Amino acid sequence: MAKTVTQNQLIGEIGEIAAKLRFLRMGFQFDVRSRLETGIDGIAEVMADGKPLAQMIAVQVKTTKEGRYAGETEEGFHYLLKSEDLAYWRPSNLPVIIVLYRESDESFYWKEIPRGDDAQERRLTFSKRDDLLDRNAANRVAALTVPKAGFGYYVPPLGGGEEALVNILPIKLPTEVFVATTSYNVRQANAILLQDDEPARFDWVIRGGTFWSFHDPRTSVCRAIVDIDQVEAVDTAHLAFHDDVDERNAFAYLLRQTLDHQVRGELWWSKENSCFYFAARAEYTARVFKYESSKKLTEADVVNPIESKREAGSIAFVRHHAFVPRFESLYDEWYLVVEPTYVFTTNGFTSHPHPDALLAGKKRLDKSASLRGQVIMWHRFLKSLEPKTDDLFAVASSEPRISFGSPPTLELPTRVPDDVWGSPKKDDGDQDEPDLLRRA
Structure with a gap:
């Protein structure tokens, strides 16, 4: 019997390649994981002026060829996560984001996955304006790598200064x-x-x-x-x-x-x-x-x-x-x-x-x-x-x-x-x- 590639496999591969290209254009490195992956398709690394910073973000790509998302309007839509995916992401030592790619309109949306005790809600709400994955989102995505525990945190100043309090x-x-x-x-x-x-x-x-x-x-x-x-x-x-x-x-x-x-x-x-x-x-x-x-x-x-x-x-x-x-x-x-x-x-x-x-x-x-x-x-x-x-x-x-x-x-x-x-x-x-x- 001849081997075949299923339509789902093909669409998934297209989504990963498209996501990699999107991250590269945003100024990130993106490494696709092996075929053994079970819930994280790739690792995005933050770069500053082309210099890798060893700050990593785990990325799961969900691809659809066409069609509408649940509850989709001109402003946004909903997406329901799988319970087994949440259970896998919850103990992650890296920030985890989900990227939704729709091939028909070349749209990319992203959302951080809550971890730890907060990882209970399966239903994510996406804004088509605020959750676009493009160059304007690069700083917000990179900010996920900033540690939120320790002796203190940096509070950025007003305006465009570089002094941190x-x-x-x-x-x-x-x-x-x-x-x-x-x-x-x-x-x-x-x-x-x-x-x-x-x-x-x-x-x-x-x-x-x-x-x-x-x-x-x-x-x-x-x-x-x-x-x-x-x-x-x-x-x-x-x-x-x-x-x-x-x-x-x-x-x-x-x-x-x-x-x-x-x-x-x-x-x-x-x-x-x-x-x-x-x-x-x-x-x-x-x-x-x-x-x-x-x-x-x-x-x-x-x-x-x-x-x-x-x-x-x-x-x-x-x-x-x-x-x-x-x-x-x-x-x-x-x-x-x-x-x-x-x-x-x-x-x-x-x-x-x-x-x-x-x-x-x-x-x-x-x-x-x-x-x-x-x-x-x-x-x-x-x-x-x-x-x-x-x-x-x-x-x-x-x-x-x-x-x-x-x-x-x-x-x-x-x-x-x-x-x-x-x-x-x-x-x-x-x-x-x-x-x-x-x-x-």
């Missing part, structure tokens, strides 16, 4: 840490402090029968939970840069507790989201924070009631600017990593019952300018809480504090275009507030 704030530590023995565990110590007549404070750590704090416990309500005659001041560096990882973790927790004490009354802590967020002053009431941006005096609606579109005059939810804090030590310095986010409440005080959908919608709208602005805003806010050393009428305070330097900047050899953050999407609850840095 890093979302870490250098920390200036107090020179001493007060150490004392205690016979209480954390729960017992909390109960004692809450029952005392003096205001409770929790900017301390108890670990293995030892109490740590930047403030002298003998001068505060904490005298009730330590052995007074065993209080000793030690050099901060001894604990901050200890060789033992558990010791450094305990010190990082002390920093978090100290920050919580310093921002009390201004920020609240969300246990569910592990983040600080701006406190509301009253129900359904906006709160504005004015500060000096990188260019001029500006302000941000840090607590923002959003009006319902379904019921005129009522508030759908209240959005609070927030950040997830993470303390990291790099070499001989500690940093606060600032990860901007949002907290949603029903009235400014009560947690919203469905915050995840609201957060996802707002995150889709946040572009580089907004994230850059939030990092700057949080630095200005933390600095605003520090005593004003140049104010002749300021009351001197002996209270030890952690203070924060400006976020560092780096000169990038290549500008990261703003469109790699994706196209802005309309959000029902967000039409009343522009991106933060539009005011800067």
